[in-house]
Amino acid sequence: MNRYIAQQVKKIAPDSWFCDLSSVYYPNVHEPFGNNKLAKVIEELKKDVKQTDYISFHPYPLQNINNGMPETLIRDGKIDDLDIPLMYTELGYPLEKSWQGEWNVAQSADKLVRLLLISDAIGIDAMIPYTLRTGQDYSLANSRNKQLELNYIGQAVFDLLDELGDHTFVRQIDTGSHVDFSDDLYVLEYRKGAQLKIAYWTPKETIRQQITWQDYRPELVFETKVKFLNYSDLAKK
Structure with a gap:
């Protein structure tokens, strides 16, 4: 059929x-x-x-x-x-x-x-x-x-x-935390023209950790709920 x-x-x-x-x-x-x-x-x-x-x-x-x-x-x-x-x-x-x-x-x-x-x-x-x-x-x-x-x-x-x-997936950013897929910290980068954005989360307990993204090192709070951060917002801090 x-x-x-x-x-x-x-x-x-x-x-x-x-x-x-x-x-x-x-x-x-x-x-x-x-x-x-x-x-x-x-x-x-x-x-x-x-x-x-x-x-x-x-x-x-x-x-x-x-x-x-x-x-x-x-x-x-x-x-x-x-x-x-x-x-x-x-x-x-x-x-x-x-x-x-x-x-x-x-x-x-x-x-x-x-x-x-x-x-x-x-x-x-x-x-x-x-x-x-x-x-x-x-x-x-x-x-x-x-x-x-x-x-x-x-x-x-x-x-x-x-x-x-309206964004396209670019890559997964290495957070330096790799036990296995269930314990990793996830940071995915997306692009729209010249604009960059990341989506980030963790599958388990809430954790605060600094990551390296382009020329910045923001400290992020990872939770099971996905969060987003615009690259342009880092320049304002």
């Missing part, structure tokens, strides 16, 4: 991009590659690779693995030697108990924003934010009188777009 739909889409709109329907979700990457679902999907897609532009991937870090830290995707979210790029067609953290886990609103928002930044940094071409919905738990908005209003999680995503929507 996936191959048939791809053929019909390309027939009707030859210049369109097709994302396959065989969604693979995050826990599969822990299994031996030769046995997991992703490997089987890739083998099928290779039979007619020109029909598929993206592989649909669901990066749902499990709560029972490092408390669902999105930083785990630095290790597991990018599939090597893959000719077809990944598209994240679902990602997020549910507020009600599910197979993935359960988080409160603030935790869900913080982790989702970090997941989006990490995914961009490791080269994921396209992403669709979607907080797993259980019961009446809406993903990014609440329904009020049949009108949708952004909830706390949705607002966090839109705040991220306001900060970085």
Whole structure:
């Protein structure tokens, strides 16, 4: 069915991009590659690779693995030697108990924003934010009188777009603190023309540390919630 739909889409709109329907979700990457679902999907897609532009991937870090830290995707979210790029067609953290886990609103928002930044940094071409919905738990908005209003999680995503929507990821800045992905201090640099900005956070406890950024050494307070700093603001201090 996936191959048939791809053929019909390309027939009707030859210049369109097709994302396959065989969604693979995050826990599969822990299994031996030769046995997991992703490997089987890739083998099928290779039979007619020109029909598929993206592989649909669901990066749902499990709560029972490092408390669902999105930083785990630095290790597991990018599939090597893959000719077809990944598209994240679902990602997020549910507020009600599910197979993935359960988080409160603030935790869900913080982790989702970090997941989006990490995914961009490791080269994921396209992403669709979607907080797993259980019961009446809406993903990014609440329904009020049949009108949708952004909830706390949705607002966090839109705040991220306001900060970085017109910026391009440049690099991850070395903070000199490297235990593993779960203990690192993260500083990602972005550019818009001549303007520079960083997004920074830590997956665990709040910590204050000085970093080196270009010709400045600002002291930053790292928290699980992503913060932003404009390079131009350092010159004003």
